[in-house]
Structures are given as C-alpha cells and as structure tokens.
Amino acid sequence: MPQDRPSAAELLAAIADFLREEAIPALDRSEPRLGFQMRVAVNSLAILEREARLGPEADRREHERLQTLLSRDGTLGELNRALAQELRTGQRDERDAALMAHLDATIADKIAIANPKWR
Amino acid sequence: MTVHAATEAEQVSEVLARAAGRHFGATARIETLARESGGASRQTWSFDAVVDATRHELILRRDPPLAGRPGSERSSSLDRPTEFRVLRAAFKAGVRAPEPLFELTPQDGLGEAYVMRRMRGTAIARKLLRDAPYAEARRRIPLQLGEIVARIHATDTATLPPLVTKQAADQIALLRGALDQMADPQPVFELALSWLDRRKPAPVERPLLVHGDYRTGNYLADETGVTAILDWEGAHLGDPVEDLGWLCVKSWRFGAVDKPAGGFGSRDELWAAYERAGGRKVDPARAHWWEVLGTARWGIICHQQAWRHLSGAVKSMELASIGRRAVETEVDLLQLLKAGG
Numbered sequence: 001m002p003q004d005r006p007s008a009a010e011l012l013a014a015i016a017d018f019l020r021e022e023a024i025p026a027l028d029r030s031e032p033r034l035g036f037q038m039r040v041a042v043n044s045l046a047i048l049e050r051e052a053r054l055g056p057e058a059d060r061r062e063h064e065r066l067q068t069l070l071s072r073d074g075t076l077g078e079l080n081r082a083l084a085q086e087l088r089t090g091q092r093d094e095r096d097a098a099l100m101a102h103l104d105a106t107i108a109d110k111i112a113i114a115n116p117k118w119r
Numbered sequence: 120m121t122v123h124a125a126t127e128a129e130q131v132s133e134v135l136a137r138a139a140g141r142h143f144g145a146t147a148r149i150e151t152l153a154r155e156s157g158g159a160s161r162q163t164w165s166f167d168a169v170v171d172a173t174r175h176e177l178i179l180r181r182d183p184p185l186a187g188r189p190g191s192e193r194s195s196s197l198d199r200p201t202e203f204r205v206l207r208a209a210f211k212a213g214v215r216a217p218e219p220l221f222e223l224t225p226q227d228g229l230g231e232a233y234v235m236r237r238m239r240g241t242a243i244a245r246k247l248l249r250d251a252p253y254a255e256a257r258r259r260i261p262l263q264l265g266e267i268v269a270r271i272h273a274t275d276t277a278t279l280p281p282l283v284t285k286q287a288a289d290q291i292a293l294l295r296g297a298l299d300q301m302a303d304p305q306p307v308f309e310l311a312l313s314w315l316d317r318r319k320p321a322p323v324e325r326p327l328l329v330h331g332d333y334r335t336g337n338y339l340a341d342e343t344g345v346t347a348i349l350d351w352e353g354a355h356l357g358d359p360v361e362d363l364g365w366l367c368v369k370s371w372r373f374g375a376v377d378k379p380a381g382g383f384g385s386r387d388e389l390w391a392a393y394e395r396a397g398g399r400k401v402d403p404a405r406a407h408w409w410e411v412l413g414t415a416r417w418g419i420i421c422h423q424q425a426w427r428h429l430s431g432a433v434k435s436m437e438l439a440s441i442g443r444r445a446v447e448t449e450v451d452l453l454q455l456l457k458a459g460g
Contacts, residue, residue: 037437044440077304084304088295090313094456103307107453110446118447119376 012049016042050113058109065102128152131164134227135179138234139168142221146170161196161352165237178217181232195293196352197282199231204280205354206235209328212274215267216348238347240339244373247335248382252342259344261384264333264366265392267348272359273397274328284326284356287319290412297419301426307449311415314456320405326356333362334371335381363389363401364409369451370417370444411455418448 006014019042027035059076066079074082086092092099111118132149139147152166155178164179182199197205199222206219217235247253247260285293291312298305298312331353339347365371367379367386375382380389390401425442427433 040437040440044436044443047443080306081304083306084309087306087309087313090317093317094310094314099310100453100457103310103453107307107446107449111450114443114446118450 007052009049009052012045012052016045016049019045047114050116054109054113058113061109062106065105069098069102128154131179131181131229132166134223134229135166135168135234138221138223138227139170139175139177142234143168143170143175150174176237177220178235178237179232180235181223182230184228184230197354199233201280201282202351202354203233205282205328206351208278208280209271209274209348209351211278212270214270214274214348215263215345216351238339240341240346242336242339242349244335244371244382247340248373248375253340256340256342256344257383260340261378261380261388262392263345264338264381264383265389265398266396267345268330268333268359268362268366269393269396269398271330271333271348271362272327276326276328276356279328279356282328282354282356285329285361286322286326286357287315287408287412288322289357290361290416291316291319294416294419297423301422302429305419305422307452308415308419311411311452311456315408315412315415318408320358320360320408323358327359329355329357329359329361331355331362331365333366334368335366335373335383336371358405358409359399360401360405360409361412363393363406364411365413365416367406367410368413368417370414370447407455407458411452414448414451414455418445418452421445421448 019038024035024038024042027038063076063079066076066083067073070079070082072079072082083092094100132152135152136147136149139149148169150167150169152164155163155165160182162179162181162183164181166177166179168175168177180199180202203219203222206216210216210218217238219233219235221234223229223232223234241247247256294308295312298308330348330351332350333348337348337350338345339349366381366389369376369379372378372382378384379386386403386406390406394400421441421444424438425440425445428435428439429442
C-alpha cells in the first residue's frame with residue numbers, strides 16, 4: 001500500500017528547503033564549519049529527491065537496455081557485472097554503437113539525478 | 120573547542136616551541152596556532168614562531184602517531200619524511216613552493232611531521248576564478264603553471280629520496296586494482312581503462328619527478344598569480360605529461376569548462392609556456408591520453424573516497440557524498456572517448 005502524501009520526493013524537497021533557508025543561515029552565523037557540512041548534506045538531499053522521482057524509471061530503462069544488449073536475463077547488478085567483464089577483456093569496445101548508445105543513455109539518466117547542472 | 124582539542128593544541132604548541140628553538144638557535148614563542156584542515160590523520164597547522172624580534176610565519180604538516188597506520192588514508196600517498204625530502208629537492212631546483220625548514224624528531228612525539236614557510240595566497244578555486252582582485256592573476260596563472268611544472272620536471276632526480284616509478288601501464292593496473300577492491304561493477308570506467316590500455320604511450324626511458332596532484336585547488340595564488348605549489352604527497356617518478364593532463368581534467372576547471380588549463384587558459388597557452396621554460400615539446404595525443412587517464416582516475420578516487428565510509432574505515436558524510444560525483448567523470452569520459460585519440 002502506498003504511503004500517504006507527501007511522497008518521498010516531496011518530503012525530501014521540504015526538508016532540503018527548510019535546511020537551506022533556515023538552518024544554513026543560522027549555522028553560518030554560529031558554526032561556519034557546520035554550515036559547510038550542512039551544504040553538503042542539503043546537496044545530497046537534493047540528489048535523493050531527484051532519485052526518488054527519476055530513479056525507478058531510469059533503473060527500469062537501464063535493465064531493459066542491458067537485456068537487449070547482452071541478449072540474456074539477470075538482475076541489473078548481474079548484467080552490469082557481465083558487461084563490465086566484457087569491457088575489461090576487450091570483447092566489446094567503443095566501436096560498438098549499441099554499447100555506446102546504452103552507456104550514453106545510462107550516464108544521462110545518472111547525471112540527471114546526481115548533478116543535472118554538470119556539463 | 121572541546122577539551123580534547125585544547126589539549127592537543129597545547130601539546131603541539133609546546134613541541135613546536137622546542138623544535139623551532141632548535142632550528143633557529145634561540146628561544147621561540149609560538150603564536151596564533153590553528154588547525155587548518157585535514158582529517159584526523161593528515162593534519163595541517165598554521166602558526167607563527169617569534170624568535171628574538173622576528174616573526175616567522177609557518178605551517179606544520181603532521182601525521183599523528185596513531186593515525187599513521189597503513190591504509191588509513193590513500194595508501195599511495197608519500198609519508199611525511201619523504202614528502203619533506205621531495206619538497207626540499209624541488210625548492211632547491213627553483214620550484215615555486217613553500218620552503219621546507221625542519222623536521223620534528225620521533226622524540227618530539229607528534230608523529231611524522233615537518234615545518235615549512237607559510238606562503239601568501241588562497242587555494243580556493245571559486246575565489247580565484249571569479250573574484251575581482253584576481254583579474255590580472257587569471258591571465259598569468261596558465262602561463263605560470265606551465266613554467267612551474269617545467270621546473271618540477273627539471274628537478275635532478277639524483278637529489279630525490281627513493282620514489283616509486285609509475286609508467287602509463289602501472290597507472291592502468293592501479294586503477295583496475297582499485298575497481299576490483301570495490302563492490303559494484305563500473306562499465307564506463309572499464310571501457311575507459313581498456314581504451315587507455317590499447318593506446319598507452321611507450322614507457323618513458325628516463326622517468327622524471329612528477330608532482331602527481333598538479334591542479335587548481337592545490338596551489339596558492341594572490342593578485343600576482345601563483346605563489347606556491349602545495350600537496351606534494353602524490354609525487355613519484357614517471358611521464359612528465361601526466362601532470363599536464365591531470366591539470367586539464369574537467370573537474371579541476373570548477374565550472375570554467377572552456378578553459379582547460381585549470382580553469383584559466385587554453386592547452387596551447389599552457390604547453391607553450393611549458394616548452395619556453397625548458398619542458399620537452401608536448402605531443403597533443405600523449406597529453407590527451409593523460410587527460411583521459413586523469414579523468415578516469417578522479418572518478419575512481421571519488422568511489423574510493425566513498426568506499427572509505429562505506430567499508431566502515433571512516434565515518435564521514437562528506438566522503439560518502441563524493442561517491443555521487445564519480446558520474447561527472449563518466450559524462451566527461453564518454454565525451455573524451457568520442458573525441459578520438
């Protein structure tokens with residue numbers, strides 16, 4: 001049964017807003033070192049908020065692509081381990097267009113969660 | 120400040136007074152002692168030693184006795200006595216670096232530690248890249264970084280303590296070993312390391328002193344530009360182009376992405392300054408290879424930093440959060456691999 005609202009993303013966003021707007025200014029006045037640490041924490045909360053919204057769908061797409069690319073079934077972890085092994089041994093490399101399309105899509109989804117401003 | 124911290128500061132102050140007295144040959148009074156940075160194990164302290172009427176502005180670099188155990192930090196880092204000798208050799212070779220003054224002895228009880236001169240300037244990239252007082256410095260920094268690293272590479276290796284040699288192939292093996300020590304498979308890093316392996320440059324016949332962490336954030340600069348190169352604990356022997364590639368890794372541009380030379384200039388400006396100052400002519404393909412290696416290396420270090428927390432070695436939210444920065448280098452690696460080379 002789903003939880004009541006706020007959703008995970010909404011609750012994480014509310015916590016991050018509170019810490020950014022009220023806790024950080026107070027900390028900067030009294031404990032600058034903790035102010036810095038709190039910025040790190042707020043940044044991580046923002047990542048979690050995006051992950052709560054975008055993560056499940058991104059994982060599903062990655063899993064689907066990996067099954068097609070490797071022509072086999074398995075958990076997301078198993079398939080990534082198999083792919084990593086093929087890349088270590090050179091069975092596949094950057095000349096494989098399907099591989100590169102998969103990695104581009106996977107990394108685009110990951111950076112949209114971890115740091116959408118990165119360029 | 121906690122009672123424990125006050126006790127530690129008092130102990131450090133007493134020892135420094137004794138050691139500075141020995142070095143300067145007169146009674147020394149220690150003032151304005153403050154912990155600058157670092158975790159429990161690799162510490163930096165700032166202080167003044169007043170000897171007769173002269174005030175010496177100094178820095179203590181210190182690994183406390185208990186924290187010095189192997190594996191407590193990145194194990195590839197130099198110990199403090201070796202770092203002191205590398206810094207001394209580089210300083211004598213004319214590298215713009217803090218002058219190393221004296222080492223503490225085991226009897227002093229502070230662990231492995233040495234004292235160097237405190238230099239003017241800030242290491243904070245955000246200030247150097249954006250604040251008004253550094254406008255002129257921003258023009259000079261890429262050229263100065265080229266000149267200074269040429270000096271580092273010209274350091275007579277006979278004057279150095281024994282250092283490990285890391286050729287291109289060694290770097291790949293180290294990074295693959297690091298991936299194998301962590302739990303999760305990393306397809307993009309595996310792809311990049313295989314790409315690097317197939318294109319790796321021939322070993323350099325005469326390995327030179329490589330700084331090993333030559334980047335924005337690891338030097339001080341003031342309104343006139345670079346005042347001192349810091350953070351020598353990654354020094355080793357190897358391919359000098361490694362330092363030029365690492366400096367251009369996108370993560371060290373701190374948002375100034377169109378200025379590869381540390382966020383301040385072009386690769387051509389950097390290389391021209393390097394060559395004018397006596398550095399060997401830079402092969403662009405070789406520099407690109409080291410920039411790709413450096414990008415993969417920083418990403419894998421991000422995972423290693425997070426792993427220090429995840430493995431239970433250190434409890435740190437800051438370290439944990441660095442794990443989520445690794446994907447930034449995956450974005451960059453896919454771009455770099457498509458750029459060819």
